[in-house]
Amino acid sequence: MERYYYIEIDGMVYLVEEGGRLRFPRSPELEGLDFRLEVKHRMVIEGKEVLFSKPEIDYYPKEWWPKDKIPLLDKVDPLVRAAVHLSLPRVVVEGVTVRGGKILLVKAKRGYLKGRWNLPGGFVGYGESPEEAVKREVEEEIGARCATGRLLGVESFIGESSYSHWFMFFYEMHLLEQVKEFRPAADEIAEVRWFPLQEAIELIGSPVMRKKVREIYKLERE
Structure with a gap:
């Protein structure tokens, strides 16, 4: 080579x-x-x-x-x-929505995470703040209104196969309504579902997201 x-x-x-x-x-x-x-x-x-x-x-x-x-x-x-x-760094945001010991995950139809369960989120747009981006991305992907909470952490890593440099911001998210049925973005998300935290750790496709959810799970246990 x-x-x-x-x-x-x-x-x-x-x-x-x-x-x-x-x-x-x-x-x-x-x-x-x-x-x-x-x-x-x-x-x-x-x-x-x-x-x-x-x-x-x-x-x-x-x-x-x-x-x-x-x-x-x-x-x-x-x-x-x-x-x-x-x-050149890529900046993405992920929403962590936890309710009653369960966490909200989405299954992507396209992109890096196609076919796998992960946190709702995506790229920060030009001129957007991470806080604005995570609210927009989560609402688009799950089809429900939400509010941005505290910053849970930032991870920096290089993709194992893409070799791209990523900055991933994790935010606590809160649903602003009782949702009986999620209406995800039809061209982007195949399914939205609540999972028990321990089960979610096993399902999440991204190692970086899985690590962060594991940290949150430990906090929930304390």
């Missing part, structure tokens, strides 16, 4: 030019550098290994390429463009 090094610090990326195109350096090209690298994370993009690395330098590398401008450059190698895209 070809190996490349994605070297970034302070929003600046080290690239080499070859044949009029800018690309990540390979292992042999690191020998001439005047700094050491600390490999932080690994990506695999179309069969190529990219090692996200931090340089050990004490200056601002103004001659490197600004990360924000890389997607706009025509002469950038597609691998660079893809890796920069993966390194």
